Amino acid sequence: xxxxxxxxxxxxxxxxxxxxxxxxxxxxxxxxxxxxxxxxxxxxxxxxxxxxxxxxxxxxxxxxxxxxxxxxxxxxxxxxxxxxxxxxxxxxxxxxxxxxxxxxxxxxxxxxxxxxxxxxxxxxxxxxxxxxxxxxxxxxxxxxxxxxxxxxxxxxxxxxxxxxxxxxxxxxxxxxxxxxxxxxxxxxxxxxxxxxxxxxxxxxxxxxxxxxxxxxxxxxxxxxxxxxxxxxxxxx
Amino acid sequence: xxxxxxxxxxxxxxxxxxxxxxxxxxxxxxxxxxxxxxxxxxxxxxxxxxxxxxxxxxxxxxxxxxxxxxxxxxxxxxxxxxxxxxxxxxxxxxxxxxxxxxxxxxxxxxxxxxxxxxxxxxxxxxxxxxxxxxxxxxxxxxxxxxxxxxxxxxxxxxxxxxxxxxxxxxxxxxxxxxxxxxxxxxxxxxxxxxxxxxxxxxxxxxxxxxxxxxxxxxxxxxxxxxxxxxxxxxxxxxxxxxxxxxxxxxxxxxxxxxxxxxxxxxxxxxxxxxxxxxxxxxxxxxxxxxxxxxxxxxxxxxxxxxxxxxxxxxxxxxxxxxxxxxxxxxxxxxxxxxxxxxxxxxxxxxxxxxxxxxxxxxxxxxxxxxxxxxxxxxxxxxxxxxxxxxxxxxxxxxxxxxxxxxxxxxxxxxxxxxxxxxxxxxxxxxxxxx
Numbered sequence: 001x002x003x004x005x006x007x008x009x010x011x012x013x014x015x016x017x018x019x020x021x022x023x024x025x026x027x028x029x030x031x032x033x034x035x036x037x038x039x040x041x042x043x044x045x046x047x048x049x050x051x052x053x054x055x056x057x058x059x060x061x062x063x064x065x066x067x068x069x070x071x072x073x074x075x076x077x078x079x080x081x082x083x084x085x086x087x088x089x090x091x092x093x094x095x096x097x098x099x100x101x102x103x104x105x106x107x108x109x110x111x112x113x114x115x116x117x118x119x120x121x122x123x124x125x126x127x128x129x130x131x132x133x134x135x136x137x138x139x140x141x142x143x144x145x146x147x148x149x150x151x152x153x154x155x156x157x158x159x160x161x162x163x164x165x166x167x168x169x170x171x172x173x174x175x176x177x178x179x180x181x182x183x184x185x186x187x188x189x190x191x192x193x194x195x196x197x198x199x200x201x202x203x204x205x206x207x208x209x210x211x212x213x214x215x216x217x218x219x220x221x222x223x224x225x226x227x228x229x230x231x232x233x234x235x236x
Numbered sequence: 237x238x239x240x241x242x243x244x245x246x247x248x249x250x251x252x253x254x255x256x257x258x259x260x261x262x263x264x265x266x267x268x269x270x271x272x273x274x275x276x277x278x279x280x281x282x283x284x285x286x287x288x289x290x291x292x293x294x295x296x297x298x299x300x301x302x303x304x305x306x307x308x309x310x311x312x313x314x315x316x317x318x319x320x321x322x323x324x325x326x327x328x329x330x331x332x333x334x335x336x337x338x339x340x341x342x343x344x345x346x347x348x349x350x351x352x353x354x355x356x357x358x359x360x361x362x363x364x365x366x367x368x369x370x371x372x373x374x375x376x377x378x379x380x381x382x383x384x385x386x387x388x389x390x391x392x393x394x395x396x397x398x399x400x401x402x403x404x405x406x407x408x409x410x411x412x413x414x415x416x417x418x419x420x421x422x423x424x425x426x427x428x429x430x431x432x433x434x435x436x437x438x439x440x441x442x443x444x445x446x447x448x449x450x451x452x453x454x455x456x457x458x459x460x461x462x463x464x465x466x467x468x469x470x471x472x473x474x475x476x477x478x479x480x481x482x483x484x485x486x487x488x489x490x491x492x493x494x495x496x497x498x499x500x501x502x503x504x505x506x507x508x509x510x511x512x513x514x515x516x517x518x519x520x521x522x523x524x525x526x527x528x529x530x531x532x533x534x535x536x537x538x539x540x541x542x543x544x545x546x547x548x549x550x551x552x553x554x555x556x557x558x559x560x561x562x563x564x565x566x567x568x569x570x571x572x573x574x575x576x577x578x579x580x581x582x583x584x585x586x587x588x589x590x591x592x593x594x595x596x597x598x599x600x601x602x603x604x605x606x607x608x609x610x611x612x613x614x615x616x617x618x619x620x621x622x623x624x625x626x627x628x629x630x631x632x633x634x635x636x637x638x639x640x641x642x643x644x645x646x647x648x649x650x651x652x653x654x655x656x657x658x659x660x661x662x663x664x665x666x667x668x669x670x
Binding site for chain 2: 074075076077079080083084085086087090093094100101102103123130131132133134135136137138139142143144169173174175179180182183184185186187188224227228229230231232234
């Protein structure tokens with residue numbers, strides 16, 4: 001856990017230059033919101049003592065859990081892993097598949113993630129507790145909010161390019177670090193959209209010091225105009 | 237026990253005929269068509285939360301302690317808590333949304349929309365960013381884009397059909413396989429209303445070289461490296477009169493979480509063909525390219541031993557469902573009084589229809605015919621019922637198996653496959669006559 005609280009400047013700088021201001025970047029690293037920035041790069045010293053081994057393992061599992069939260073939960077709910085009971089080989093196959101599909105897991109965290117998944121959700125683990133939900137309740141998180149702000153998509157376009165495109169892709173369809181925003185239910189939910197932009201979420205930093213409320217609304221308007229790839233545009 | 241609490245309890249007990257079932261002659265009341273196991277309306281309590289119902293049940297149970305008559309009802313109450321449809325769907329994944337229907341809600345011919353299972357690959361698209369349309373392009377002489385209104389103006393047909401996730405029952409495979417660990421309720425039967433796909437293809441003038449039809453929904457992937465959920469059907473299946481683009485489900489506009497406003501309905505074929513939020517249809521020469529058609533949803537041509545890695549050329553596309561049945565009542569671990577009990581559930585298959593359902597009481601018990609309701613109609617399912625006169629106290633293993641019009645019957649165990657598709661092993665439910 002100790003290592004988790006540390007922030008290595010070297011690791012922060014190893015990240016793609018996705019932020020506009022250096023001052024803001026420093027604020028970010030101080031707030032410790034970068035997942036892969038949490039781990040020391042130096043190899044761990046070999047240990048002979050059993051308690052050291054245990055501590056090492058606990059640290060590894062904590063890092064793996066954090067890697068899970070920051071790199072898997074951007075698309076999945078935690079139930080995805082908690083509901084499965086897989087061997088180490090099977091988890092490796094699944095994680096490799098997701099990396100191939102664009103999961104932004106830093107390569108140096110893969111072993112920790114696998115250690116966490118394998119130790120928590122192995123074939124010998126107890127069955128998962130299952131929640132229940134009414135269909136109407138399940139709709140609530142994607143239901144449109146009643147009022148839409150009137151932003152200016154033309155003004156939003158350059159703001160999107162400057163602040164969002166590095167992670168979410170020039171067309172909003174997702175890129176190395178951010179998921180697709182195109183035609184997503186959040187585009188009917190201006191309050192949620194604005195909250196996420198202001199406060200950040202998982203590996204995404206908050207933009208409250210970078211974007212004004214009106215600018216957020218303009219970006220929102222631009223994103224609402226973007227469309228998913230059509231069948232004709234897919235390679236047939 | 238305060239006088240007030242006692243009165244409240246008695247009043248509620250009177251209003252709960254469902255709890256008073258100790259004789260199976262009234263079991264059908266538990267499963268009225270479309271409204272299985274209805275608790276009294278929330279108005280009666282003046283509350284509307286599962287939580288307060290549960291609190292009430294707990295209180296009622298504690299009140300009942302010491303009463304022989306009430307003790308006999310406990311199993312029913314316990315079941316209502318554990319498996320009751322009132323608690324809603326079972327959450328397998330809340331994002332993307334994957335919800336399983338509780339077993340006890342699968343005792344009727346029509347599965348209500350709000351208890352129908354939900355399966356999503358890539359997450360729901362936003363509602364209403366643009367008017368919903370359906371395009372028919374690809375190898376079409378006159379490519380079309382149709383509005384919902386235009387689709388509603390075309391000839392509508394209603395097709396009753398079972399929708400089942402190909403991974404339904406995946407949790408029963410051993411060794412375990414990755415994927416959603418559905419137990420039995422990734423299945424439901426609904427009446428789907430919409431436009432035959434053949435009519436749309438005819439309207440667009442399909443070119444003769446088309447041998448497949450590609451489909452794409454509005455649910456886009458989260459990342460450009462994630463494959464689109466692009467799928468195809470061979471032309472023969474696409475042109476079957478019961479393959480439709482549905483606009484309604486059980487008489488309601490198709491709910492958003494079930495793929496509304498437009499979803500492909502492909503009776504007798506697994507749910508992976510039933511494209512949700514359908515947006516594009518394109519006749520083509522070849523099968524759809526991409527992961528979901530070329531790699532996913534494939535099964536070994538010949539059964540392989542558990543854990544075996546099968547070469548891609550020995551995998552074939554998953555298409556049709558197989559003969560299967562489930563027991564909606566009693567549920568696992570039920571404790572029942574001696575007497576007559578009406579066992580009940582549903583049975584379905586791929587092409588053809590269910591011909592017989594048999595029940596075996598006791599691990600070595602003989603197979604006995606169950607009564608089948610509903611028509612011998614391909615694509616949909618049949619409700620089965622078996623009257624069991626349970627006279628001897630003890631624990632029982634109850635099995636049920638379906639045989640279809642092709643003569644296919646359920647095996648004890650379905651051949652293992654690495655993705656856990658098409659489980660149709662015979663169910664074993666354990667209960668106690670006490």
